[in-house]
Amino acid sequence: MSVKSCEKIEKSQVALTIEVGAEAFQAAVEKAYRKMRGKINMPGFRPGKAPRKLIERMYGAEVFFEEAINIAFPDAYEEAVKEKELQVVGYPAVELVGDASADGFTFKATVPVYPEVTLGEYKGLTAEKEEVKVTAADVDERLKQLSDRNTRLVSVEREAKEGDTAVIDFEGFLDGAPFDGGKGENHSLELGSHSFVPGFEEQIVGMKAGDEKDIDITFPEDYHADLAGKAVVFKVKCHEVKEKEVPEMDDEFAKDVSEFDTMKELKADLKKKIAEERQKAADREFEDALMTKVAEGITADIPDAMVENQARQFVENFKMQITQQGIPYDQYAQMTGITEAKLLEDAKEPALRQVRMDLALTAVIKAENIEASDEDVEEEFKKLAEQYGMDLEMVKKYVQADQVKDQVVSRKAVALVVDSASAVKPEKKKKTAKKAEDTSEGAAEGEEKPKKAAKKTAKKAADGEEKAANKAADGEEKTAKKTAKKAVKEAKKEEE
Structure with missing residues (x-):
């Protein structure tokens, strides 16, 4: 095998022209003969026993060429990719250049590769961040939920x-x-x-x-x-x-539903927990807003294959979610009339956002030379074991250290962006002269939403499928929070 040319083209693709020489091709022809001879009838010979030369003489020297090309191509392609140190992100489009002969053949493989990424601003960014507030009404609502569960x-x-x-x-x-x-x-x-x-x-x-x-x-x-x-x-x-x-909201109720002796203590604890939950949510939204800015600021010629692969992953995740809810996906698809092609099309936009996010994060890691020490990885393993109530060695058995390392590095990159950023209060929406009209329209829309939610029909499910696919896609874990936790869950199931 020899690479005759290696040319970068648009959409982060590389066109490789690869020549397979006589020796490699003849070895492939011999393999093709051994594979096909049992299906070729030759007078005077039992199936599979006819010599290669006789078969070629009767059917032509090229009788095994097509199969030999199929046999020789994968190894030649892999060697060329390795020689040129290409980071391939999809399958190649292949075409034969000229005709094959006993001396070999030449083919052209056009393959998508990991794009070159130029970072924009990623330090000193600003984004809106909600100020966390907890009102008495919030606490009362949480108490009502406790009351409903104990009704x-x-x-x-x-x-x-x-x-x-x-x-x-x-x-x-x-x-x-x-x-x-x-x-x-x-x-x-x-x-x-x-x-x-x-x-x-x-x-x-x-x-x-x-x-x-x-x-x-x-x-x-x-x-x-x-x-x-x-x-x-x-x-x-x-x-x-x-x-x-409905139970009475008194000290006895507090004792029944919590570790506290009085309603006052229970309310104080609920207020603290709500504040913590909202702070975490505000932090996540702030982080997401910053990383979205970083992702939007990169310059990269993203190959279609990367987006298509991510979209397919979103769809597979969506199918899994449907199945976990007790509905076979085929039955769901038949009920809603949704097609896989439609799901993939709906997932492309969120897939592109996710790909840009992944590229941006990787670029920050590279720019800052961020690494994870052995101590960092060990600490992360301990956290996973504690989180899922599993033995540390069992976690290490099912979760690859490289996965955990990638997760730690990604988290450090996100922290670097967040720590250098500034938070600003969200701007209040200005009132307009059309307030009455807008309120009227909003009321009508708000009235319609409960009706739509109440009508659990196949048509409604189909109409909402695009939103469902997008939600599944948008909910996909960011690169900073990769697949280690999923592996732990699977390991825990097996352990149980």
Whole structure:
């Protein structure tokens, strides 16, 4: 193998012209003969026993050339990449140059490579950062969540009202015949939750244990195709009505739900925890804003392959999330009508942002010559072991030291950017003369959102798929927080 030329072209691609000589090619032809001879019929010979020379004489000297080229190409290409020290980021586009002969062949491989990156400003940046505040209303809301988690349902002998839970049997009929998915027994339905088709829950209000009732419902036009816009009848029997028994917000409640003896202590602890949570969130947003600026400031001719690879990774992560929620991806795709091509297209924009972020971070690491010591790596292993409640040696068994090292180095690079930056208060939005109009439009939009959230139909799922894909992509771990933690989780599952 010899590299005849190595030329850089647009989009961070390299065009390699590679020649495979007679010796290497003849070795590949021999391999091709041994691979193919069993499928070639020659008079007077059992399958696979005909000599190569006789086969070439009968079918032509080029009979094995195509397969020999396929055999010789990978090694020749890999050697050329290694010789030219190329950092390849995708698969090559290959074309034969001229015709192959007994003396060998020449091919051209155009391959995407890691781009040259020029950093913009990455020190002394400014970004908005929210000032953390915790109000009494915030604490009350957290207390309400605790109260809701400790609220019991108790049976009552009265008519059901909104907010109650009714235990019901139901069966739906379309034109007098039951339809698929329209039946349930001993189903607990919270009235006012809007978890059923619109109009259903409202007609349960007023029923009491032992009551039976026919409920007339017309499905929405955007419901499942078989029932969209159809008028149906649900036969409903109420077995039980339950109301919420809400605990008193007193010192006894504080003792029951926490390690504190008084409500005052519990509130103080909740206020502290909310402040800590919001501070972490503000710090993350500040960090993200700064790193976004660094990423936007780089100059790089990014190859399409890097974006496509990242987009595919986002899609694979999204599929995994769907499956982990108990829905086979194929079933989800059929239900929503989404295609993999659409998911990949939707993921390209966030994928490009992620690629730029990765390139920027790597460039900062290189510019500042940031490294991770053995002590840094060991400390990170200990943190992972403590975080996931695992033995240190078990973590080291499943998580590669290089992964942890990359994570530590990336974190140091981000810290360098953050520590040199300045935080500014977010600017208050100016009021305009169109405030009343904007408020009206906002109210209309706000009214529509709960309706959309309440209607759990296939159409809504399909309409929201682009946002879901983008959310999955945007939620992907930054390079500074790579895959070590995922590996630990997998190791923990196996250990359990």
